[in-house]
Amino acid sequence: MPACSKGRLTRILGASNNSKFDSFANSFQMRIDWDYLATHLAAVISKAIVTKYYSVEIRYAYHLELLTGCRQSLVEAQRYPEDFNGVYATAPALNETGVTTYAITSNVRAVLLDETNFTQAITVDNVRVIKEAVLDACDYLAGLKDGVIGIPRSCHFEIDRLAFSARHQNSSSCLSRTALEAAKRLYAGPVSSITHQQLNLEGVLPGSESVWPGTYVAQTEGGNPGYCDFAVSFLSHYAFWPDPAEEVTSFTINLSEPTLLARTSKTESLEYTGMADMSKFQQLGGKVIMTRYFRCTELCTRPVSSP
Template sequence: MRTPISVGLIAVLTAVTVVFGPGASAGRPATADGLADLPALSPVLACADVPGLDLTGVTDAPVTIRSATVVGGNCEVQGSIAPADTIVLRLPVNGWTQRYVQTGCGGLCGNARISYPQAATCPVIADGTVASATTDMGHQGQNDGSWAAGNPQAQIDFAYRGVHVTAQVAKAVITRFYGHAPRYSYFIGCSDGGREALMEAQRHPHDFDGIAAGAPANNMVVQNTFHHGWNVVTNKDAAGNFILLADKLPLIHQAVLDACDRLDGVADGVLDDPRQCRFDPATLICTAGQAASTCLSTAEAGVVRRLHDGAVDAQGRRLEVAIAHEWGSELEWTLFVPTAQGQTVASENFALSYLRYLRDPNQADPAYQLSDLDFTVESFWRVVQSSSYMAAMDPDLSAFQRGGGKLVLWHGWNDQHISPQTTLAYYDAMRQTMGQRTVDGFAKLFLFPGMAHCGGGAGPNTFDVLTPVMAWVESGRTPSAIVASTVADGTVTRTRPVYAYPAVARYDGTGSTDDAGNFVPVTPRHQPADDYTWVGQRLYSHGYQTWCTAYGTDLVCRPADTWLTRRQRVTA
């Protein structure tokens, strides 16, 4: 979660956050931010009366409102949707501008907390005039995955139901509370929240008018098995000891910068597009007499290359999208590279949480170890086939697009958890499926140089991604750039524009390179040759996802698994 920033800083950032393209106006009066000028409405119901609302039939299960209390200018509502989805709503009591914003969860969720990833400076968020809600997605606590054992309904709620039924209930409560339905509804989330965002666009395309999906874990099955598992096992020797330790990461990172930092025309410690970097870790292998602290062993250099490239089988076939960790992100690799022997790295916890409790939804295996995971094509299809209901990889968003929905995808190039290549691959699959012109009319992708997972990192990482979505929906202003800031101790030290992909920012040669005003958009004539050829590339399809039902302690999904079984035979 991003650290809250001061009101003064909010004012500074809000003034420079969004640049709009020449998209056609929707013909509605708009503010300078591109938002519709909507009158603020007062509640027609007392906050204390919300628990008494009859919400029968609003969704597919009973709804219970446990409490509603005025806190800090909002009616804070807590309740649940059967069987176990906790929901939290925040309803302004001093003026509601007819917008609803639902926020996503992270990790494996388990808590209901309203937060606005990369949206604190959005004007209507900052002034507290939006109604908001979130959910814990059907289970409480236990982010280790054990909540899923013998609980198929919790698995369904986490996969796709919890967010949808929360939207239904929240809109019903809002309508009763203000006597007016939301004029516009939005969803914002990062990481698993980004997966939730795409799951909504794919499975429930009419829930939201606009969606901001950050660093989406849409390929959750592969990410939490082969991706994070590879982060660990490829760094172990035959005795089970780690080969590369974190004390070598600054050395590697500096070598990458020395080789590639100036490729974008500015030496600023950030790679504008890491795909342009052709760094070879073998250049750091120790020569005779060289101090070990200043170089890498052959084994260490091999680990660096394998961590960058990603999981493969013994024949070199890719078990994830190529480039698992971009050059320039090395300082973030402490997620999976330990500081000392004997440590358990975060990637191991992520992988085991999934492999033990979600790999096979009907058979938990708490004793499962990473050594049990086979990096083979046969194992790949067995794992992804069993939990396809968790993935949000359908590239056909035609229903969302036809309904006027707008989507902003965003990802940090230095993301240590989820490769930005997975978002690029999804965006490419959308264009292949729906056509480039159609996709350009309702979806934009922003890639933030130097930014880590959902924030942080060496590059500018504080920005407002929600206002561009709202302005696109409400006044037809297509977002062409988002200005990101580096904030240190409450002070903005650098601003930099990030243009809608495939455009990149280039220094115009005048003034400070820390000032966004001194950069212009350039679309490279020759794009890097992205290679999305991997074992699971067929998963980006309109037939992979399944719908599931809980029967006692068993999860039964439809359609039958024939889709993947067919391809398993072909691919294996």
């Protein structure tokens, strides 16, 4: 949505993790329109609407977003440097197709025992126990006990201490072996079954537990975590070109397939060129502010196996 104040236009764009990609099925032109033209045309049309409605000349235009929208900000500055005077980019989801293919697949597998009955490996109550343990172990690391893990990569809490024991089998502050292993898989991230190497640089970070319910973990028993449907739509109708002949789910895709990243390369080339050339944007006086976001490891890290 655009916001206008004293001749300044701020364009806030982005894509939700609940997005459906069914409309992209078997259409490479749709991918081109979305990845290469959508943000640019939104900027052009927004400026025209604001200028007409307010009867003012837009002197400055800015793009603010995070994750997918953040990548749009940076790519927009490279491809269409005249569109904005500045971008505020939080946790850019660079190389999104390759990373998301690994990340969402790994995360759905981590929290579900199967995709047929949506049998949960971990529950919202389990997440509460984990979150409390993480805060208890690492809340002080940044020098302030405020309920926020300020330095997540320095948090090394011992999750095995939460396992059920013979003395505390019914304790609400413990995890079953199934839930414990599910949490470990989330923190570890995707690993090749062939080489046993990390496919992403890392998994989710300690301190991210607040966003697990609804995203990775179903809110209710027998429910469907948000990433599950997203994964099916993304893998079946967007990530690969040409589209797979049959529907792809997180349980049918083979993350250890050596050519997997090559099969996502066409889509990646549209959404991000891999070249961070901001010279024209700089010559036009453009400014960039980049910040980090605690969920960055879901989409922002580059696959280890990627060239």
